[in-house]
Amino acid sequence: MNLSTSDVLLLAHAGFGVMGCLAALWVLVEGLNARSGNATRIRTAALLTAVCMAGAWICGGYWYVHFYPPEKALILKGPWPYAHNVFMETKEHLFFVTAILAFLLPIAAREKLDSNAAARKLVVSIAALIVITGLAVEGAGAIINHGAKIALAAQNPKGALP
Amino acid sequence: MNSATDTPKLSAATSGFVLAAAVTVLFNTALAWAKDAYAPLNDLLKSIAGHHWTTHGLADLFLFVALGLFFTKWESAQRMSAGRLTGVLIAAVAAASLGLVLWFAFV
Numbered sequence: 135m136n137l138s139t140s141d142v143l144l145l146a147h148a149g150f151g152v153m154g155c156l157a158a159l160w161v162l163v164e165g166l167n168a169r170s171g172n173a174t175r176i177r178t179a180a181l182l183t184a185v186c187m188a189g190a191w192i193c194g195g196y197w198y199v200h201f202y203p204p205e206k207a208l209i210l211k212g213p214w215p216y217a218h219n220v221f222m223e224t225k226e227h228l229f230f231v232t233a234i235l236a237f238l239l240p241i242a243a244r245e246k247l248d249s250n251a252a253a254r255k256l257v258v259s260i261a262a263l264i265v266i267t268g269l270a271v272e273g274a275g276a277i278i279n280h281g282a283k284i285a286l287a288a289q290n291p292k293g294a295l296p
Numbered sequence: 297m298n299s300a301t302d303t304p305k306l307s308a309a310t311s312g313f314v315l316a317a318a319v320t321v322l323f324n325t326a327l328a329w330a331k332d333a334y335a336p337l338n339d340l341l342k343s344i345a346g347h348h349w350t351t352h353g354l355a356d357l358f359l360f361v362a363l364g365l366f367f368t369k370w371e372s373a374q375r376m377s378a379g380r381l382t383g384v385l386i387a388a389v390a391a392a393s394l395g396l397v398l399w400f401a402f403v
Contacts, residue, residue: 195350198349199350224397230321230353231321231392231393235317235321238313241309242306244307244309245306245307245310252305252382255382256385259382259386260385263386
C-alpha cells in the first residue's frame, strides 16, 4: 500500500471528524439520560469531541492549504465544478461552526446536568448541532471527493488513471 | 429527574461562552460573504497568515475566546435565561449555516 502524506492527512481529517461526531452523539445520548453517575462520562465525551474536532481542523487545514489547490483546478475543469464552488466553499466555512460548537461543549458540560434541566437542554442542543453540521461537512467531503474522481475519469475516459 | 431541583441558571462561563459562540458563528458567515464578495479583503487575510482560510479560522477562534471571556464578566449575559441562550445559539447556528449554503449555491 502506497500512502502519501496527502492521503494520511485527508484520512486523518475525515477520521477525526467522524470520531468527533460520534463523541458528540455520545454526549447527546448520555445528556438525555443525565444523572450523577454519568457526569464524568459526559464531560469526557465532550472533551473528546473538542479534541477530535481540533484534530480534524489541523489535519484538514494543512491538507487544504498545501494539497488541495491542484485538486481544485482538476474539479473546476471536470463535470462537477460545483463540487468546489458550492460544496467545498460551504464546507470550509461551515466546519468553523462545528468546531466552535465543539469547543463550547466541554464548557457547557461542566454544569450539573442531573439537577439542571436548562443546562441539560443546552448541552443536548449543542451536541445535536455538532452532529448535524458535522455530518453535513462529512457529506460535502464525499461530494468533493467524487467531483475529483469523475474529473479524473473524464480526463482519462479509457480508465488509465494517472 | 426531579423538577423540584431543576434550575434555569447557568454558570457565568457557560452563559458567556454560549453567547460568544452565537456571535462567532454569525461573524464567520459574514466574513465568508465579505471576503467572497470583496477580493482585497481576501488578499488581506491571505497576507496575514499565508492563506485566507487560515486567517479566517484564527479570527473565529480569537473572537470566540475573547468574547467568551468578556461575556463571562458581563452581567447582561448572565441575566439571560438558559432557555433564551439555547434559543439564541440554535437560531444563530441555523442562520449562519443557511447563510453559507445559500450564498455559495446562488450568489
